[in-house]
Amino acid sequence: MRNLVVRRAIQMLLIMLTVSLLLFAIFDSDQFREKAAVAELGGFGIATLSADDYHEWLQKKGLNEPFLARYAQWLKAVAHGDLGRSVEKDVAVATLLKESLANTAILAFFVLLGLIPIALTLGVLAGMNEGSRLDRVISVAAVITTSIPQIATAVLLTVILALGLGWVPAKSAMTDGWSFRPLVLPLLTLLLYDIGYLVRMTRAAMTEVMASQYIRTAVLKGLPPWRVIMKHALRNALVVPVTLIFLELNGLLSQVVVVEVFFQYAGFGRMLFDAANFGDIQVLQAATLVAIAVAVVSQLLSDAAYTFLNPRVRFK
Amino acid sequence: MSVAPLLECKNLSISYAGRAGDVPAVVGFNLTLKPGEAHGLVGESGCGKSSIALAVMRYLGRAGRVVAGQILFRGRDVLAMNDAEMRRVRGGAIAMIYQEPMASLNPSMTIGEQLIEVPRYHEGVGHRDAALRARAMLDRVQMADATRIMHSYPHQISGGQQQRIVIAMALLSNPQLLLLDEPTTALDVTVEAGIVDLIRRISAEFGTSMLYISHNLGLVRETCDRITVMYCGEAVESGPIADVFRGARHPYTRGLFASNPSPAADKNSRPLRSIPGQLPSPRARPPGCLFGPRCEFFAVDRCDAQPVPIAPIAGSGDHSSRCLRVDEIAWDAAPAAISSRAAAVFGEVALQVNALTKRFGSVSANDGLSFEARRGETVAIVGESGCGKSTFAKILMGLLQANSGSVQLAGLELSRLPVTRRNPQTIRALQMIFQNPFDTLNPSHSIGSQIARVIRKLGVQRDAAKVREQVLELLDLVKLPRDFAARRPRQLSGGQKQRVGVARAFAGRPDVVVADEPLSALDVSVQAAVSELLIDIQRRERTTLLFISHDLSVVRYLADRVVVMYLGQIMEQGSTEQVFAPPYHPYTEALLAAVPIADQHYTKRKVLLSGEIPSASNPPVGCRFCTRCAYRIPGTCDRLAPPLQQVAPDHQIACHLPREQLAAMRPVFEEVTP
Numbered sequence A: 001m002r003n004l005v006v007r008r009a010i011q012m013l014l015i016m017l018t019v020s021l022l023l024f025a026i027f028d029s030d031q032f033r034e035k036a037a038v039a040e041l042g043g044f045g046i047a048t049l050s051a052d053d054y055h056e057w058l059q060k061k062g063l064n065e066p067f068l069a070r071y072a073q074w075l076k077a078v079a080h081g082d083l084g085r086s087v088e089k090d091v092a093v094a095t096l097l098k099e100s101l102a103n104t105a106i107l108a109f110f111v112l113l114g115l116i117p118i119a120l121t122l123g124v125l126a127g128m129n130e131g132s133r134l135d136r137v138i139s140v141a142a143v144i145t146t147s148i149p150q151i152a153t154a155v156l157l158t159v160i161l162a163l164g165l166g167w168v169p170a171k172s173a174m175t176d177g178w179s180f181r182p183l184v185l186p187l188l189t190l191l192l193y194d195i196g197y198l199v200r201m202t203r204a205a206m207t208e209v210m211a212s213q214y215i216r217t218a219v220l221k222g223l224p225p226w227r228v229i230m231k232h233a234l235r236n237a238l239v240v241p242v243t244l245i246f247l248e249l250n251g252l253l254s255q256v257v258v259v260e261v262f263f264q265y266a267g268f269g270r271m272l273f274d275a276a277n278f279g280d281i282q283v284l285q286a287a288t289l290v291a292i293a294v295a296v297v298s299q300l301l302s303d304a305a306y307t308f309l310n311p312r313v314r315f316k
Numbered sequence B: 001m002s003v004a005p006l007l008e009c010k011n012l013s014i015s016y017a018g019r020a021g022d023v024p025a026v027v028g029f030n031l032t033l034k035p036g037e038a039h040g041l042v043g044e045s046g047c048g049k050s051s052i053a054l055a056v057m058r059y060l061g062r063a064g065r066v067v068a069g070q071i072l073f074r075g076r077d078v079l080a081m082n083d084a085e086m087r088r089v090r091g092g093a094i095a096m097i098y099q100e101p102m103a104s105l106n107p108s109m110t111i112g113e114q115l116i117e118v119p120r121y122h123e124g125v126g127h128r129d130a131a132l133r134a135r136a137m138l139d140r141v142q143m144a145d146a147t148r149i150m151h152s153y154p155h156q157i158s159g160g161q162q163q164r165i166v167i168a169m170a171l172l173s174n175p176q177l178l179l180l181d182e183p184t185t186a187l188d189v190t191v192e193a194g195i196v197d198l199i200r201r202i203s204a205e206f207g208t209s210m211l212y213i214s215h216n217l218g219l220v221r222e223t224c225d226r227i228t229v230m231y232c233g234e235a236v237e238s239g240p241i242a243d244v245f246r247g248a249r250h251p252y253t254r255g256l257f258a259s260n261p262s263p264a265a266d267k268n269s270r271p272l273r274s275i276p277g278q279l280p281s282p283r284a285r286p287p288g289c290l291f292g293p294r295c296e297f298f299a300v301d302r303c304d305a306q307p308v309p310i311a312p313i314a315g316s317g318d319h320s321s322r323c324l325r326v327d328e329i330a331w332d333a334a335p336a337a338i339s340s341r342a343a344a345v346f347g348e349v350a351l352q353v354n355a356l357t358k359r360f361g362s363v364s365a366n367d368g369l370s371f372e373a374r375r376g377e378t379v380a381i382v383g384e385s386g387c388g389k390s391t392f393a394k395i396l397m398g399l400l401q402a403n404s405g406s407v408q409l410a411g412l413e414l415s416r417l418p419v420t421r422r423n424p425q426t427i428r429a430l431q432m433i434f435q436n437p438f439d440t441l442n443p444s445h446s447i448g449s450q451i452a453r454v455i456r457k458l459g460v461q462r463d464a465a466k467v468r469e470q471v472l473e474l475l476d477l478v479k480l481p482r483d484f485a486a487r488r489p490r491q492l493s494g495g496q497k498q499r500v501g502v503a504r505a506f507a508g509r510p511d512v513v514v515a516d517e518p519l520s521a522l523d524v525s526v527q528a529a530v531s532e533l534l535i536d537i538q539r540r541e542r543t544t545l546l547f548i549s550h551d552l553s554v555v556r557y558l559a560d561r562v563v564v565m566y567l568g569q570i571m572e573q574g575s576t577e578q579v580f581a582p583p584y585h586p587y588t589e590a591l592l593a594a595v596p597i598a599d600q601h602y603t604k605r606k607v608l609l610s611g612e613i614p615s616a617s618n619p620p621v622g623c624r625f626c627t628r629c630a631y632r633i634p635g636t637c638d639r640l641a642p643p644l645q646q647v648a649p650d651h652q653i654a655c656h657l658p659r660e661q662l663a664a665m666r667p668v669f670e671e672v673t674p
């Protein structure tokens, strides 16, 4: 286990280095630098930006130094916890990141809160009685929700729930403070897809387990059905879904880009989107590092869960 | 006075729903099982024997269904019971033991948990008492170290131990009936012998009735009182063990016996005869007698006129047969003579193995192997799992490299030459036949093109017309119809696929063919045909055949020389006659005594064998067999490696026992004088 953690940590650092270097190189092109300068110096067209002004700006920003030196500098700063400043919003990246991550975490929390009990229950119910009517209903519904792109779901939900029925606000900017109702639409959009996905995975795992010989043994031992399911089937059937839930943490981080932007929710996805549009390199770099960290940590958690739930791996 | 039967099947028919309608699996099956009786249900794969056991437990899956007849347990119709009653019967009055113990145990529950459940749910016993009962039962099934086992997970113990756990689980509820579905098929023969012994003891001790399902006639003979032989879902013959084994009264049963090699009889005294043809598909059953198309006594217009009923044989007590001509066939006449094969002549040494050693970390999988195989000779390498025979095959094929020692094929050193660096000539000279013909054939290419590919790759022939011609010749060689060239693998039966495997191996006219358990995935009647074929071709081509097997009966039948391995070392080697007769190495003796024999003409001596095969990563010091050997000399065997004794020209035994003691050993099998 300790080996695994160390391996994953090294892997994470390597990915972070490579990706940040790549991003650094991309945003170091003249095209992006000019764009940033224009934006910062008042938003006039490139034409009005004189070569002198531009050079002065570069000088001021320290962008004239050699590429690798600046990269090293940035690295050093990051290592000391200084993520830089957002050019667009003129605040410390750390502050920006903290706020947006908190918002996304709230969203993710509610997603998991709904996802885990609903998806596991439906998946298990469907897989328990493969081919039954209940199974068919659940499976078809899951296929439908997973085959509609999230952006379409978002539009559909907005039209029905916000514009049509007027139950919830259509946008989730929450300009007058936090409340739950604006969260409903992004939440449902994410849940519909994720539940469908997890239901399918759980159902597949459950049907496989139910067809296994050890379930036959359990049934032919004369155990009551609830005991067969709760004690013999679930332990084995839930290994895969549980590991998937941890991986879902990572999946959510990319799904929120679409959903947060669409509903104008001030979360991580929205921040990433704005920064990319603006060419706000410091923000992008920091966001990328966070995304990589989340990916690696969720992978690690999922590996740990797999090991923990699987005696064949735990006791070699 | 007649006792009320415990289990009765009356006219039982079982079908499985398929895409194109119902497929019958069992038709009109009858059985009466008395308390304390053991009934063997024998037949080849697909004959419906397992469906019967599952129907008794009412567990046929979604597709399976009893379409007619009754199953009465203690006079009550199992099919009419409600769920609560059924639960009391399952694992209570009737318990089942399965073919694959590993798959039958829950991988994520400790063994203790799985055992304790039984008394808890059947008798409402408290957890503590249930745990005590479970522990006590582990002692009764002779599991050492019960406390540790209770806390282990199934994957942490050996296959033999797993099966003992399944048996203990079944016995915990004190059942009146045990259903055993090939309980030892997945186990090594010495482990099997231990389990069979246990089952026999238990049924005597507890008075449990048994329905013993097996494809192994010898096992049924050694464990049961009565036998029913199944063919295509029908019982074709049924009667007391002694009657059926002494005088089979159905051509199929007779065919099974004739195709079943015996470790007791040598190949010339009792040649194998396979049953011609193959099982009809369940959808295309022949009219009249189902065995008709394969029967040598088939009478036109009689046997195919209408379904043949199973009927008692006149004057026989309760022996019955499903054959119209049972009174006409001269059952005692010797089967049509088979032209006996002339003894093979061996040429120069083709393969020379010297002090070959292969280690995986601390495990020595092959430890100083030395033997040779001559041109035209069949050398069998026998041993149980973990003995290193597969490692040896892999070194030979260039999939592994040895650490030291040598393997020479016509002077060329192969032990450290990976297959990727072997030239086509070497690859052609050394070919392999695999255990599972299904895995090695590409499902999307025709048989012909796969054989042709081998021919081209080995550089035997390049010209397209010549290649095609050679493909057809190879099909002739392995006795497959020429139009099989156009077929896909899935259209072939197991035996036919293995024939294709043989054809591919012989396509380049190899000098040496390594056959790794080539028969063990096949049914008995098919095994005989494939082994005949293999010997025929090998004799004709004067190929050296290295035959790797765990099945001593087949080995006795096929091999000229035998090498017996145990935990990576050679225990004994010699000609087949020498190895199968005293003096034996103690391991060979135990191995022979563990083989169940179906042949009524022989009796078998019991040989004590303690414990299980030790782990290869921590082999015993001194003689590797010393932890299990009944002859062990304390202080010597467990300290010093045994000397290699030359007991006869060409016959070596690695053992500390003095010459005289080895020489004084009695044969394991003895012919009964009628």
Ligand code: SF4
Residues within 6 Å of the ligand: B250, B251, B252, B289, B290, B291, B292, B293, B295, B296, B297, B298, B299, B303, B308, B322, B323, B324, B325, B326
């Ligand atoms: S009924 Fe005819 S075909 Fe069938 S086994 Fe008897 S002799 Fe053979």
Ligand code: SF4
Residues within 6 Å of the ligand: B585, B586, B587, B623, B624, B625, B626, B627, B629, B630, B631, B632, B633, B637, B642, B654, B655, B656, B657
């Ligand atoms: S050397 Fe000793 S332990 Fe080994 S087989 Fe011979 S008698 Fe048995």
